[in-house]
Amino acid sequence: MPLYEIHVNGETKQVDVDSDTPVLWVLRDNLRLLGTKYGCGIAHCGACTIHLDGDAVRSCAYPISAVGNKKVTTIEGLSKDGNHPVQKAWLEHDVPQCGYCQAGQIMTASSLLAQNSTPSDEEIRRAMNGNICRCATYTRINRAIRTASKDM
Amino acid sequence: MFNKTLSLKSFKSTAIVLSMVAFMIVLMAFKVQHNTTSDYLDLSEIKKKDSVASIAAFEKVYSVLMHPRCMNCHPDGDVPLQGDESRIHNMLPQRGPDGKGILTMKCANCHGAVGVPGDATPPGNPHWHLPPADMKMIFQGRSARELALQLVNPEMNGHKSMEELRLHAEDTLVKSGWNMGGDRELPPLSYQEFTKAWYEWIDTGAYAPSK
Numbered sequence: 001m002p003l004y005e006i007h008v009n010g011e012t013k014q015v016d017v018d019s020d021t022p023v024l025w026v027l028r029d030n031l032r033l034l035g036t037k038y039g040c041g042i043a044h045c046g047a048c049t050i051h052l053d054g055d056a057v058r059s060c061a062y063p064i065s066a067v068g069n070k071k072v073t074t075i076e077g078l079s080k081d082g083n084h085p086v087q088k089a090w091l092e093h094d095v096p097q098c099g100y101c102q103a104g105q106i107m108t109a110s111s112l113l114a115q116n117s118t119p120s121d122e123e124i125r126r127a128m129n130g131n132i133c134r135c136a137t138y139t140r141i142n143r144a145i146r147t148a149s150k151d152m
Numbered sequence: 153m154f155n156k157t158l159s160l161k162s163f164k165s166t167a168i169v170l171s172m173v174a175f176m177i178v179l180m181a182f183k184v185q186h187n188t189t190s191d192y193l194d195l196s197e198i199k200k201k202d203s204v205a206s207i208a209a210f211e212k213v214y215s216v217l218m219h220p221r222c223m224n225c226h227p228d229g230d231v232p233l234q235g236d237e238s239r240i241h242n243m244l245p246q247r248g249p250d251g252k253g254i255l256t257m258k259c260a261n262c263h264g265a266v267g268v269p270g271d272a273t274p275p276g277n278p279h280w281h282l283p284p285a286d287m288k289m290i291f292q293g294r295s296a297r298e299l300a301l302q303l304v305n306p307e308m309n310g311h312k313s314m315e316e317l318r319l320h321a322e323d324t325l326v327k328s329g330w331n332m333g334g335d336r337e338l339p340p341l342s343y344q345e346f347t348k349a350w351y352e353w354i355d356t357g358a359y360a361p362s363k
Contacts, residue, residue: 020266020269022268041270044243056256057262057264061273061274063276066265066266112256115255126244127255129244129257130243130262
């Protein structure tokens with residue numbers, strides 16, 4: 001198996017995996033970063049969302065061979081002390097119910113606000129449309145993103 | 153005296169004519185010797201306009217362009233289509249100004265440079281995109297005539313010349329229609345059959361069918 005060097009949460013890691021291994025399984029199985037969740041495995045639910053150079057990418061459908069020198073950020077690396085504006089707003093609005101999808105929700109929301117710090121409600125709905133929450137916390141998610149946008 | 157003058161003139165004229173003939177023979181021999189094959193038109197490569205052959209070829213082209221593997225990314229709207237039944241794409245990603253999506257819903261966020269194994273995983277391509285917003289190049293709903301006329305119009309085909317249009321068949325995203333993996337239905341022609349029909353349609357005049 002080929003050896004890959006990837007940059008994850010500010011650190012350089014080496015992994016020895018097949019070239020078509022999804023980044024999700026490299027993070028979870030090889031690097032034991034368990035915050036990123038498996039949901040559907042076909043990029044439809046958003047639970048596995050990470051950042052690749054700031055873009056909200058579905059790690060379940062992204063092979064390790066395509067990462068190259070891009071910087072990988074997972075929920076563990078979004079902030080040092082959980083004090084990213086989105087994380088603080090999530091606590092303020094008590095967003096999660098079961099919590100399974102929330103890492104993906106937060107990674108998508110933080111990518112959105114990094115690119116557009118004052119999104120409209122319509123832009124928030126469009127940007128978050130690919131992140132499914134079976135507890136239907138969508139209303140609180142939208143409120144929290146609006147709150148976080150004030151701190152960005 | 154008169155005869156002598158006449159014969160001298162006649163001799164001079166004959167000599168001039170013979171010299172010219174000899175010069176031309178030498179010139180032709182030189183040309184033949186130094187001509188390369190590229191100086192001659194290969195009769196087999198002469199592009200001959202033929203509306204019947206062109207329209208027949210476009211019927212084949214049209215069957216591929218209207219297949220979900222091609223049409224799904226040429227929708228009559230700003231959201232791509234998906235699947236063999238060309239349903240609206242899950243999660244409603246939008247075209248965006250450059251055709252590559254918007255914010256957290258860029259095509260490349262799910263369609264990586266290469267895909268991962270699996271029947272329903274997103275197909276990969278380094279250049280995944282829709283046509284841009286200022287030239288949507290819609291296939292969905294177009295008749296064969298409408299689509300043929302659209303394809304040859306630089307104001308509607310991405311500012312492509314006929315030569316660029318011809319080469320578009322070799323675009324990696326076009327090719328990926330035959331390599332999306334999983335249980336996705338393939339276009340009705342093979343890639344080789346498609347390119348043959350595409351080139352034939354253009355080379356015989358790029359005629360549009362009557363309907």
